[in-house]
Amino acid sequence: DAGEAAHALRAAPDKRLSGEAPAEVPPVVGLFPVSAGDVRGLGATLAQWPLLADTVGEVDAALARAGGPGLRAAVRGAVDPVAHDELLTFAVQVALARAWARAGVGFDGVAGQGMGEVAAACVAGVWSLEDAALYAVARHRALAEAPRARAVAFRAEADAVRELLRGAEDAWLVAELAPGELVVGGQRGGLDRVLAHPSVSHVVELGAVATSPSARRRAAKALQGALGLLSPPRLRMAVGHLGKVDADELATPAGWTRQLLEPCRLGAALRSVVDGPSVVVELSVRPVLAGVARRALGSPTHRVLSAHVADQGPRSALEALGEAWVAGVDVDWEAVLAGGGATRIDLPQAPWQRRRCWVDERAEAEPPELEPDPVDPARSTLGRWAWPVALLAGTAAGWWLRGC
Helix, strand or coil: HHHHHHHHHHHHHHHCCCCCCCCCCEEEEEEEECCCEEEEEECCHHHHHHHHHHHHHHHHHHHHHCCCCHHHHHHHHHCCCCCCCHHHHHHHHHHHHHHHHHCCCCCCCEEEHHHHHHHHHHHCCCCCCHHHHHHHHHHHHHHHHHHHHHHHECCHHHHHHHHHHHHCCCCCEEEEEECCCCEEECCCHHHHHHHHHCCCEEEEEEEEEEHHHHHHHHHHHHHCCCCCCCCCCCEEECCCCCEEHHHHHHCHHHHHHHHHHCCCCCCHHHHHHHCCCCCEEEEEECCCCHHHHHHHHCCCEEEEEECCCCEEEEEHHHHHHHHHCCCCCCHHHHHHCCCCCCCCCCCCCCCCCCCCCCCCCCCCCCCCCCCCCCCCCCCCCHHHHHHHHHHHHHHHHHHHHHHH
């Protein structure tokens, strides 16, 4: 309501969206992280944002036909969200992308990592929703039983780390997120050897989330018959393991085998798909890669947003749409707010005083003496003429009423 809106504006002035839109609509690039985060807090968002609830229903139906659990089941607690993290990542990201599309925001390019790249390929038209769901379920099952190893993210000289990992069995490169920002997985001895390099800094423990190359090779063999019908992407899509745009790689089974086996060069991939000043939108449950994307792009001309749907209702997702609109992206607000009870209102266009000036039908006295307009007349044509026009209009209305 109005009171809640006023309180939010006073309490969080940094959330007010302002800016100058460019002359042309900027391209929009979708960024799909390897993991979207814990989905158990999404109940409020789905209840309060009908648009997302509709697209989640569509993705859940496709996953059910593919034999997998859906997002709503995880929200209800019927499915372990940790054990099905990658599959639920796919569900959240595809549903969010479809919601943005129905809000009038089409993606001009996409990039992703891990299962996020599968979601990106679905959005780009490499797979239909049905075939993408089949592959996502099969990929999840092929990797679910594989043992997980420890993973760490850090900053270092990339060439030096690659040399340390050459021929190693106890440590391997998982991803290059941005220049000098790496993720390495492995056993304790191998990781300790890498982390001992003098160029390593800013180490962050990611937990047991890395799958060994040998386990991925076994999964790749099992997935040969699960790729379905592949098509060239309808929009610009970066290939993570190549670090560049390559439509042919995405339309072949061998390309998706390499996607599973080789490290993701996410930073290079994102730079290859961003063409000029752009709006980059991370689609996730919580912010994961927005900061990495800013560092990877390295230019203030790009606006990086996180369209996350954490457990505070749809506010964060709607703020991201608002930021995109401020940046010049066309948004269909009627579609965004449909079914949620929102109504359009007219806002005042000038700071009128809160004083009743209507001429009463039986009033015989002269109109009240008015105080000066708070708008500086030296800077505003409206301020120069507003009060004389209001006075004449009120007097004329009084004459008319007395004549009736």
